[in-house]
Amino acid sequence: MKNRDDSDAPDDRHEPRTHRRKRDLPFPYNQDLSGILPHLNRRTVWGRARLANHRVTASLLAAGMRLLEQHFGPCAERPVTSKSLLLGPLSQRSVAEAFGHNPAPFDRHGDGAGLLRDRWTPYSNFVVDLINFAVWKENYRPEFRTHRDANTRRLVHGCDGRDFVRAVHDIAHRHTTEGMDLPSVRLGLALMTVADADEEIARITSGIYAAYLGSWKELYAAVLRERGLRLRPGLTLDDLADALSAANDGVTLRALGDPASGVVDDARRRSLTGTITLAVIHAFLEPADEASGLSLEQAVATRFGGRARSSAGQ
Template identity: 40%
Template sequence: MDERTVKHRLPYPYDQDLSGVLRRLNRRTPASRDRLANDPVTAAYLAAGMRLIGRHLGPCAVRTSADPEDVNAIDRPLLAFLSQRAVVAEVGTNPDPFPRMGSVSTLRSTWGCHSDFISDLLRFGLWSSHPSHCDAAEAADILERLLEGPDYVEALHRLGFWNILTLVDRPRFRLELFVTAAAEGDEVIQKAMAENFREIKEPWTEICEDLMRARGLRLRPGLTIDEFVDLISAMMEGTALRALADPRAGVIDRAAQRTLAGTGLLALIRGCVVRDDRSDDRSLEEAVHAMVYDLPASLYEAAY
């Protein structure tokens, strides 16, 4: 079967053009690298690596006992589960229509060294078009409620609940945490992470602007939309990290469809956002100072 036919039969996102994603392929010319990036055999190694990541990083990660008499004694292999031999063996279990024939020599021919494969695999895993990405399209009904629904507060709680579940119930966030820890001193990974955050942030920045405009809201003076979206992202990921580290902490209430992230969204909006048609032009610092000391903004300005 023609390679192009196999490529088009692959599931999303393996059927997409990966020439802009895979940067460490072992070819000299741009044309040959582009061809290799879209070769079904390359996709076979990526698919195997992604399954290994999901299996070992979670959710529902497979844990191997290191001591049958101690339930807490488990192997913690870090990236050892992505060894060349492990990846090649996993290629043999690929589902149709991925190729199932793999070898260490072919893997080394595709990527000059194993660190290059790891870098491209992590880049692919963090790629914003990957299905595990928190795609705003998945929350279209919630965003519609935020735009013009009758219960804005309930819609915010639903958004927080959806966002946290997309983080804790999918392997991508675990991969992101792992890569973040490994990024220091590694410019390749740092660049991949920077691109990842930028591609996630851009659509949500536009969404936040539209949502505020639709409700007649604006940010307090001194705050930019980029800073506001960064605050939301930090709060969401921090909440998800807390939920992963201690599932019994009560951060997520699946029965009630509530999370601490919903409360955090309410707090951020209450502190950072004001009505556009009112005269509250205080900065966040001025508003907090006035709240604590019960002083009007004019006295605050005179003091500073």
């Protein structure tokens, strides 16, 4: 029977209080996970929410996250190679073994494989929920929001154009290098290559971008408003966000796959992401009070057409 009755949900009332309090787990495992784990093996919303916020469930996720770090992190102990399957490191046996070696205060007692089967049937549902958890915004570095606020102040209220350019380069370099170091980002980039063959992975990928780009679009809108800029006709804020996101993804992949390429320069705190960002800003945006009214295509055609006529007249 795939979905257990909610009356069979784990009962931890008789366990030592010091061992059963989920709020004693580190952030973000101590947070409400009911909206992050939709595939738990319970019939009702109440049953799934209760199981999502059980400390054993959080401990199983912690085991899976350690495996992600070991196999997908920048200093992976056992990196995924051409000889191993992409998600091979997340087999039920591997997660169950990792659960048994959980550090305190996570739970590590009991039959890990049995606990997994109780919560996720089929096991692939655990992998999907683990990916959901891994790419959850609360799993990004704690200083992320602080950096975002500082970036907003620099881009929106910077003193002059030169400071704006420096801010773009600094932010782009930080964003790219942090992404390279996060196992969840590295896994997300790898999963994109198989998303078209897996509806669930495609849904997760789409959800990641919806949340990720939403916050960036708020920043871009503030920059346009406060800096007196406007998008060229035919372009939208979605186009701007997608273009800059694609640039960052591409540079991140290139830097990971070809470290000697030089697309990220840590010594100068520069990256190709910053250069592309400035190019997109220059091409997509115009001063609102001096707008030409030309679309991007018209502006490019005019520039090259003008050069051609000038050359012909010489």
